[in-house]
Amino acid sequence: DGGITQSPKYLFRKEGQNVTLSCEQNLNHDAMYWYRQDPGQGLRLIYYSQIVNDFQKGDIAEGYSVSREKKESFPLTVTSAQKNPTAFYLCASSEAGSSYNEQFFGPGTRLTVL
Amino acid sequence: QQPVQSPQAVILREGEDAVINCSSSKALYSVHWYRQKHGEAPIFLMILLKGGEQKGHDKISASFNEKKQQSSLYLTASQLSYSGTYFCGTEMYSGGGADGLTFGKGTHLIIQP
Numbered sequence: 001d002g003g004i005t006q007s008p009k010y011l012f013r014k015e016g017q018n019v020t021l022s023c024e025q026n027l028n029h030d031a032m033y034w035y036r037q038d039p040g041q042g043l044r045l046i047y048y049s050q051i052v053n054d055f056q057k058g059d060i061a062e063g064y065s066v067s068r069e070k071k072e073s074f075p076l077t078v079t080s081a082q083k084n085p086t087a088f089y090l091c092a093s094s095e096a097g098s099s100y101n102e103q104f105f106g107p108g109t110r111l112t113v114l
Numbered sequence: 115q116q117p118v119q120s121p122q123a124v125i126l127r128e129g130e131d132a133v134i135n136c137s138s139s140k141a142l143y144s145v146h147w148y149r150q151k152h153g154e155a156p157i158f159l160m161i162l163l164k165g166g167e168q169k170g171h172d173k174i175s176a177s178f179n180e181k182k183q184q185s186s187l188y189l190t191a192s193q194l195s196y197s198g199t200y201f202c203g204t205e206m207y208s209g210g211g212a213d214g215l216t217f218g219k220g221t222h223l224i225i226q227p
Contacts, residue, residue, distance in 0.1 A: 004155075033214050042116070042201060043156070045214040058214055090155065099144045099205060100169060103215070105155035 002027045004106035006091050011111045013078075013085070021076045021109045023091035030096035032074035033103065036060060037088040046089075049074055050096045078111065086113045115140045117204045119218035126192050126225050134187040134221045136202030145178055145185040146203040146215055149196075156201060160187070189223070197225045 004025045013019045025032065031050050035043040045058030049068040063082025068074055074093075078085045088110050092103040117138045124132055136145060144163045147170070148156035160170030162178035162185055170176070175188045189196055199222050203215030 035214075035217075040219060042219040043203075043215075043217040045216070048214040050213075056213070059216075088153075099163060100161060100167070102146065102158035102161060102169075103148075103203075104158070105148075107155050108153075110153075 004091060004093055004104055006089075006106035006109050008109060009107065011109055013111065013113050015113055016080045018077055018079050019111065021078065021089055021091075021111070023074045023076065023106060025072055025074075025091075025093045025104075025106075027093055027104060028071070029093035029104070030071070031094045032068070033092045033094075034058075034064070034066065034074070034076045035090045035092065037090060037108075043090065046076065085111055087111060115206075116216055117145075117202055117218040119200075119202060119221050121221060122219075123222040124224070126223070128192060128194060128225055128227050130192055132189045132192060132223065134189070134200050134202075134223070136185045136187075136204070136218055138183045138204055140183065140206055142178075142180075142183050142185075142204050143207050144205050145176075146205075147174075147176060147185075147187050148201045148203065149198045150201065150220075151198045159200075192223075192225050194225050194227065197223055199223070 007022045033048045034046040047066040049055035065077045091106040094103045095101040147159040150156040199220040203217045
């Protein structure tokens with residue numbers, strides 16, 4: 001079955017440590033996205049990529065980094081520079097090039113900084 | 115510019131109707147609607163484009179008022195499965211959706227038996 005997988009589901013990290021969240025899709029989608037979700041805040045865009053080897057900052061990119069070396073993979077690294085990293089992180093993908101395409105979301109990773 | 119959703123929360127009895135609104139101060143090209151259950155991934159409900167084109171599930175209805183930059187999601191004869199948080203996501207220009215959507219803060223819907 002086609003879909004998006006994120007791992008791990010729960011992640012704990014100590015302050016000062018970098019951590020990488022995995023996102024893989026087998027939908028053959030060109031575009032991939034990372035959103036952060038905090039209680040009462042909705043989804044906020046961190047980074048997005050419309051094509052392999054290219055990505056752009058979203059609204060809250062500070063303290064995060066990404067790579068897009070393969071079409072199906074878009075990992076997100078939460079660096080120690082992110083001041084408040086505890087949140088629910090959602091990865092999504094869509095066919096690119098049109099406003100007419102819905103985004104498909106993964107199950108999310110809940111990151112807790114101890 | 116984050117769209118504003120209203121109401122923030124609503125509680126219904128099964129079978130009742132509800133309307134969820136999404137407003138923007140900027141001109142919009144499209145509005146996307148998603149529903150999320152606690153701890154789960156958002157799922158797609160509807161896309162409404164400037165000019166009237168729509169795409170979505172048959173049992174969901176919505177409108178897009180281009181003059182008011184407002185979209186409304188209509189939930190009729192609500193079922194227990196409709197419970198969750200509803201988000202609208204907006205884009206301001208054609209193709210902007212590929213740059214990621216700007217989501218509202220969500221509307222919490224609780225359906226009681």
